[in-house]
Amino acid sequence: MTAYVPTAAGWSEGGPEEVADGIFRIPLPLPNDSLKAVNAYLWRGDEGDLLIDCGWVDPRSWEVLTSSLDRLGSGLKSIRHLFATHFHGDHLGAAGQIREAGGAFVTLGMGDRETARILATDPELARSRTRELxxxxxxxxVAEALEREAAANPRPPWLSPLPDLFIDGGELPFQGHELEVLPTPGHTRGHLCxxxxxAGILFAGDHVLPHITPSIGVEVPVGGLPLLHFLRSLEKVRxxxxxxVLPAHGPTFQDLAGRxxxxLHHHEQRLRLCLEAxxxxxxxxxxxxxAVPWxxxxxxxxxxxxxxxxLAVNETVAHLDLLAERGELSLGRSELGVEFTTASGGS
Ligand SMILES: [Zn+2]
Known part of the structure; x- marks a missing residue:
């Protein structure tokens, strides 16, 4: 299979782009989001197509997706399998519409099952967990400001559907290729590449992005050590x-180990800054x-x-929890909540 020249500037606009033989990058607009777009990837198959991620439930995104499929000679009925790299709305959001329109089979990582279930069945619980954290x-x-803004400008309910199947690794045969499903927890618990x-092609989802660092620590069942998992998952693909590399945001790129x-360096620096703070x-x-820059x-x-x-508070919690796990910080509780001190006991 030929790997084509990576895309450069202007990745978030324009029509479908063939990035490797039979594989097309379709940038879908994200409403009110500084990320600008999410890349869906369509792989044409003799017995139906494979779609990786699918964009928000949003009329503009839907229009771009369906018109792009048309231009590629595909269509909602041609999609056999929708593989969502993780539960976030820009990746799984439109899955229900796609499944309804054409019967695609939708899969999601096993580690995202609990979060997806809560978001689909009890969004109020998701909100209250965020508030508690x-x-x-x-x-x-921040919790109060979030609530004020939500009351003034209610967001539409989370419309991501539950998938047909949760998967946790294994092989996915497609067009004579044995694709390997790689659990890469961190950005979410169930993230999959x-x-x-x-062909040497990695569909990277939000795990390795070329220009930005994926957010870590936003999860409904709070707890665990998302940053520890993320760093391990980076080592796993390095x-x-x-x-x-075909990322969900940004242009395609080639130097996986370099990125x-x-x-890894970015997070070690952030850990050091948190420790100093x-x-x-x-x-x-x-x-x-x-105390730290963003x-x-x-x-x-x-x-x-x-x-x-x-997001910033969540991410900071993820870094502080890892420092406590490494023994570099001590974690205590007071009437104010969770407090961190340097392991030596100083403030
Ligand atoms: Zn994401």
Whole structure:
């Protein structure tokens, strides 16, 4: 199989692009999202097509998806299998519509089962868990702002459907290729990549992105060590002999190991910054989040919008929990919630 030249600027616009023989990248617009677009990948097959991720439930995204399928000589009825890399709405959102319109079989990672079930059946529980996490980590002001904004501008309910099957690894034969399903927990517990060893192509979902670091720690059943899992999952894919990486956001790229090393380095740096913030007196995840810079532009916490403040607190919790797991911080509880101190006992 030929791996084509990676895409460059302007990845989020334009029609379907053939990125390897029979594999097309379809950028789908994301409403009100700084990520701009999510890449769905369509692999044409003799006995039906494979679609990897599918965009939000959104009329504009739907229009781009269906018109792109038309242009490729495919269609909703041609999609045999919809493989969602994880439960987030930009990856699984439109699955129900696609399944209804054409009968596609929808799969999702086993590790996302509990979160997907809660989001599909009890969105109120998902909201209250987020609120509890923020309160526990000193971020009551963020929780209040989220609620105020939700009341003023109610979002549509989570429409992602439950999949037909949860999978946890194994082989997926397609068009004479033995695709390997790679559990890569971190960005979500059930995140999956798809690896085509014969062609050296990695469908990377949100696990390895070329320009941004995937958010870590946003999960409904809170707890666990998402950053530890993410770092291990990065090591797991680092040395795959990839010729081409197909990410869910951003252009396709080739240097998998180089990008993985950048992400590993980024998180080690963030861990060090968090440790320094605690040593300087920040005790809660909220206080640490306020002390460290955010995004590639190094913005202050209070410059972020409320949703991104929530993500930032979550991400900080993930880093502090890993530092505690490594024995570099101690974790205690007070009436204020969870507090971190340097392991030596200083503030
Ligand atoms: Zn995601």
């Amino acid at each position: 923020l309160l526990r980590h000193g971020a009551g002001s 798809l690896w085509d060893g014969s 040395d795959l002999p990839a010729q081409l 993985v090393d950048q992400l 605690v040593a300087a007196g920040a005790r809660t995840a909220m206080a640490v989040a306020q 995004t590639r532009r190094e913005r202050r916490f209070d410059e972020l919008d409320t949703f991104n403040q929530m």
